[in-house]
Amino acid sequence: MSTEQDTTAPPPGTAGGSRPRWVTDGLIDQWCAWVHRDETRPHAVEPRTALAPFDLSPIAPVPSCAPRDVSAAVAAASAAQHRWARLPLARRGEIVLAFHDLLLTRQDQVLDLIQWETGKSRYHAWMEVAQVATIARHYARRAARHLAPRRVRGMVPGLTRVTQLRVPRGVVGIVSPWNYPLYLGVGDVLPALLAGNGVVSQADPQTPLTLLWTRALLDEAGLPTDLWQIVAGDGPTVGNALVDAVDYVCFTGSTATGRTVAERAARRLTGASLELGGKNPLIVREDADIPGAAAGTAVAAFTNTGQMCIHVERVYVHEKVYDAFRDELVRVTESLRLGSSYDYDSDLGSLVSAARLAGVTAHVEDAVAKGAKVLIGGRARPDLGPLFYEPTVLEGVTPEMDVCAAETFGPVVSLYPYATDDEAVALANRGTYGLSASIWSKDTREAARLAALLRSGSVNVNDGAAAAAGSIEAEMGGMGDSGLGRRHGAEGIRKYTENQTVAVQRLMPLGPPLGQSALKFVRTTNRQLALLRKLRVR
Incomplete structure (x- = not known):
């Protein structure tokens, strides 16, 4: 795994620790x-x-309210x-x-x-x-x-x-x-x-x-x-x-x-x-482009150092391509560059806090203690900074491990083999979350059919997470424990409004005209309702 390291000087463009020079x-x-x-x-x-x-x-000290x-x-x-x-x-x-x-x-x-x-x-x-x-x-x-x-x-x-x-x-x-x-x-x-x-x-x-x-x-x-x-x-x-x-x-x-x-x-x-929250799944079908799926998985799992509600934490790989995909994902992950520079030379940055670092570390250590294998990563990098943690790929994860079902919210992804599409869908739908999901397949029509079976607010085909999230004209949100409502699209602005109905009645108000009995009005209206039915109105 390649890294960028500068432990003696602040990152380029900064002064006084990590503070940008221009910020007075x-x-x-x-x-x-x-x-x-x-x-x-x-x-x-x-x-x-x-x-x-x-x-x-x-x-900087910021006023509290x-x-x-x-x-x-x-x-x-x-x-x-x-x-x-x-x-x-x-x-x-x-x-x-x-x-x-x-x-x-x-x-x-x-x-x-x-x-x-x-x-x-x-x-x-x-x-x-x-x-x-x-x-x-x-x-x-x-x-x-x-x-x-x-x-x-x-x-x-x-x-x-x-x-x-x-x-x-x-x-x-x-x-x-x-x-x-x-x-x-x-x-x-x-x-x-x-x-x-x-x-x-x-x-x-x-x-x-x-x-x-x-x-x-x-x-x-x-x-x-x-x-x-x-x-x-x-x-x-x-x-x-x-x-x-x-x-x-x-x-x-x-x-x-x-x-x-x-x-x-x-x-x-x-x-x-x-x-x-989310515990988002990604499915790699037997016919998937393996290099593309591995590269896309790394992006979906490690963007923002895994601190993203729609990032992928569970990867289900068809058993016939499992080894090839695993090896390619490890290779891609190994090439990622960690660093704290204020430029575009680093692929991944730091975790945000000591609490996040502790949470990520605890998930990985618990998994390893219970028999999971670390394929790459799995350790903090204090030589790069106090909160750096390597992007991590696990296999052999089982249900009793915390990382299996609980949201990690860090640069950790677990691999699981499966045998059939039905099994993959069932595995992906496990748990109470339903925010984002991904399917990788050359047969995009079949992948779209499977997407409709996933309990997820967004499903990406041949993309990890960004395609749906970046399509601003389409709504985005979660099912189950992943939330209520949607952002983006029409609903993303309409939710900030109330729907008000304004009805303007012409000629006369609804109800019996002055001097007409209620019974006569009911009979007349019943005939009108029957006529509207015959005329297929509504």
Whole structure:
């Protein structure tokens, strides 16, 4: 396994540990000013300082919010939302497209911030920029179509005119995780804003600067100052207060926390969309292109160092090609370059925290202790940085091992042989998750047929995970313990609206005319219903 190592000097383009040279204290102060705080009252909540994964140096103290700050942020966003909703949708789209252009122009800045806060490789950070730019373009151009009023047939054809409208929910609360601070932090904000809502986002304690930088960029693009508010702090304090105050919740994170969010929102009859955990399967059929399937599996398993909700953790390989696939996957994995450079020379970066490193290590050690074999990887790399862990391929994994069914959320993948397609589908459908899946086969028609049998929100054929996730016009989400609701596509913006029906009655209201008995009205209406049936109306 090739690596990049520089233990004596900071990565290129940085100074003072892993901190990017261009990031000054003054800039950090400007970004932190976007955290909504009630400055008229003293705060007992201390700022939080995350640690940079590349070297565990402190990043920057970021203000923490109290519940009253969350309430004030929601109130400010609500006041701004009433004005924003009256703005023509085309004008909202212009602001989002201006943000799109600024994002592409300034992308090196946010790439540095993403790497600094998450420890991921630069290419994996760039994938977030590309995804957010695509989302911005899509919804800026398609929002009018997705939200267009729709005429439907009324109670009495010709007399009742009915239109269904999409109206904003009000203030949307967005809770996004650290693993994709730009894509998940901003990709859900843009359609919520375009739908006419105000937004209050909770910045994850590990990655607040990426979100705050983006908020400043949208301000430069022309977004009203109070419309998108950011609060910062821990989930039990700030997250709960946010769910208790907004009109709709968009949450991305663990299944355990998602259940808590759903229960809390349900008590207020507040709608929620939840993208949660996964233990995603990949099937290699007997006729698969083995080099392509192995390369695709490595991408699907190790992108973002495996810290991705849709990354592959279980690989089911037809027994007749198992050995060839195993050997090729090991070869591809061995070629991956680990490093902490702020350039495109590293394939994989670091894990994000000591807790993640401990979790990944525990899964692998438990598997090995119970008889699994490490084909490659399986160890931390403190020589590269405090949180580096080698991409790892296991075989001989059995159900009593933690890695078999529990989400690892790290650079670990397990191989399992199978004999028939039916067996592969049954194995892939094991467990309670259902987020993403993959099938590799030269017979794409048969693979598509098998895809429909998988209990998964997205299924990729001859791709690991990116094809479905990157197809912004198609909805993406989970089944079972992997969540509720969808992002992307029409549903990705419509979920931020209420469906309002407006019925206009012409000539007379429904019901018996003045002076007519109810019995006569019923008899007349029954004859009309029978006629409509005969005429095949509806």
